[in-house]
Amino acid sequence: MTERSPEDSGANAIYVYAICRTEEPLALDMVAGITDGEPVRSLAVGSLTAVVQTVRAAEFTDEAWQERLSDEIELERCARAHHAVVSAVAGHAPTVPLPLATLYHGENRARSALNDEAARFHTALERIAHHAEWGVKVYAPSPPGGGRDAPVRRPSAPVDRGRPAPGAGRAYLERKRSQQAQREQRQGDSLRIAEVVDEDVSRIATASRRLRPHSHGAVGGHRVQVLNATYLVAEHRSAALQVLAARLRERTGAEIEISGPWVPYSFVGEV
Structure with missing residues (x-):
């Protein structure tokens, strides 16, 4: 045009x-x-x-x-x-x-x-008409300890240069496998949380759009963004959105950021 x-x-x-x-x-x-x-x-x-x-x-x-x-x-x-x-x-x-x-x-x-x-x-x-755009970003709950997984130390040679303790190598590998399983479990849980948040917010929204989550560098620190979405919400439901976000934070343990209201840029080009 x-x-x-x-x-x-x-x-x-x-x-x-x-x-x-x-x-x-x-x-x-x-x-x-x-x-x-x-x-x-x-x-x-x-x-x-x-x-x-x-x-x-x-x-x-x-x-x-x-x-x-x-x-x-x-x-x-x-x-x-x-x-x-x-x-x-x-x-x-x-x-x-x-x-x-x-x-x-x-x-x-x-x-x-x-x-x-x-x-x-x-x-x-x-x-x-009588709607605004709201952004919703969800970050995965932090792992136990609030940061990265604790490093798994490799079995070291004893000071007396004797042989490592029996089973030390196997124990190391088992700890590595356990950490990997925990990471995969957290990732799966985080993705399920994202789906729950999107589904619940979509119920009070007129329309929604899922965007590509930001990378680690864009969000800062060790936070992992699992949902980056925007919603078209009627003006009279904006308070309900804030209440819902608070309930979802308590229920899921995830960090949920709400931004808005904005001019609905994301929802005028789809018609």
């Missing part, structure tokens, strides 16, 4: 942040948007409202975006500015966020392209 702007340094383009449905004027004067100079404003698209900003086309060419992608600080600034506008709109009305750098050559082109997607936008807005 995104089209790139011409490279004429004097040309303008329309940057679109989101689509919403509201009969009330949007208060957008408190958000600066992705660029200076022009205000963030509303643009009527049939019975829908697009939230847009006029930008200099030369600042949003493919080459300009490639430079942003290679500049972590600038890319983060753009992403935060985009999200700030979307969040401000979502605070007033059901909102479908559009991807970063959605641009059109002018208002007429923007209206035409967005109108072509009107049915999808209406369906998405119906789905997310």
Whole structure:
């Protein structure tokens, strides 16, 4: 749906942040948007409202975006500015966020392209109305002792250089096998906990998405993430989610993190 702007340094383009449905004027004067100079404003698209900003086309060419992608600080600034506008709109009305750098050559082109997607936008807005997105992350319970498995020492030669005690090698191997069995048992238990949490939260959610769990380095320490999911939850059930999370922590012994409420980015592209 995104089209790139011409490279004429004097040309303008329309940057679109989101689509919403509201009969009330949007208060957008408190958000600066992705660029200076022009205000963030509303643009009527049939019975829908697009939230847009006029930008200099030369600042949003493919080459300009490639430079942003290679500049972590600038890319983060753009992403935060985009999200700030979307969040401000979502605070007033059901909102479908559009991807970063959605641009059109002018208002007429923007209206035409967005109108072509009107049915999808209406369906998405119906789905997310009075809902928010919540993230749920589950970490496996720590092994006994709160850390890694204790190392299994190899049988060492006695000081008097005599033979090792009878059965020392066999005992070492048995301890190794026991540790491996315990690790496999904990892993199986952790995966079952993840399924229990997902199943219980899904009962109070309208929709859910399972994401790839983060690696050890991403979550820090020795924690093992066994569930990384996001849920679309009705506003009136948000308190029930918090109560459920507390019960699941007590029941499973797992560390369960709840984050939100967020604009439902994860649930507007599936319709």
